[in-house]
Amino acid sequence: MIELRQQLKHATEITEELKAKYEALTEQLEKQTELSQALEVQKELLGRFYKPGDTELYEKLGELYEKAGDESLKTYVNGAEVAMDVAPFIEKGRALVPVRAISASLKADVKWDGENRTVEVVRGETKITLYLDSNEADVNGTKVKLETAPVLKNGRVFLPLRFIGEQLNAKVGYQEEGDLIIIEDGQPDGTTGTEAGQPDGTAGTEAGQQDGTTSTEAGQQDGTASGDAAGEQQAALPASNETVTP
Incomplete structure (x- = not known):
């Protein structure tokens, strides 16, 4: 997962495929209760794929904060x-x-x-x-x-x-x-x-x-x-x- 995270961070082309990989990594980390890492990946995903009016990424981020007790x-x-x-x-x-x-x-x-x-x-x-x-x-x-x-x-x-x-x-x-x-x-x-x-x-x-x-x-x-x-x-x-x- 560390290698995948580095690959995602260094990817220069913002594509739907890249977004799907971010989402899959967040989900995997969440299932393993690695919530702090899941939050960092979700923040990175939000920062790279943010669009005005798009609430979906914020909703997932909020869900992770809740699970982490923040x-x-x-x-x-x-x-x-x-x-x-x-x-x-x-x-x-x-x-x-x-x-x-x-x-x-x-x-x-x-x-x-x-x-x-x-x-x-x-x-x-x-x-x-x-x-x-x-x-x-x-x-x-x-x-x-x-x-x-x-x-x-x-x-x-x-x-x-x-x-x-x-x-x-x-x-x-x-x-x-x-x-x-x-x-x-x-x-x-x-x-x-x-x-x-x-x-x-x-x-x-x-x-x-x-x-x-x-x-x-x-x-x-x-x-x-x-x-x-x-x-x-x-x-x-x-x-x-x-x-x-x-």
Whole structure:
């Protein structure tokens, strides 16, 4: 199986035959309860054969996550998993993800202003400004109401992903099996997702970093929660001298 895996990884021509071999290998590993390896093969399969609107590969991936007992919230954009240093979470029917997930998943420039407690998200000609203590955002100079305000948790900033995704013309959905946030972005080659400040993404003068989370709604494919998504509670803002990490 190791030899077959290497053959699949190095295959340059993407064909239905290659896809069938990937599927057969995943099934074989699953039967042998090698679930971690089965997940890796399925992720590779998804990344190589992803097509917008194709849910079949995600459904199989979710099934494997369930069998492996992985209950964490995962984010995928255009078939690729988004690595996060802070795990996203669901609170009262809404999924919240850190700021850096915005830059990584939507290839947007994200800047945290610690003094004014605002987060600025820019991609192409779209500029979104969100305020930690407000359910109102600014999109290209126009005030827009938010269903979910940015949230602070353990010194990290979390942003409403579904709102930001829609403003950047990306589709954000949720698959309950496997706890997958699924993003389809038609503009994956937009502005770079580095954060303002130093090269490693740490702002040079801010009192923290920009780890905003996004709040996709759990439940239905369009991000709407299957249960009651109302009554979300904004986390308390840090003291003026408290470090905020993006």
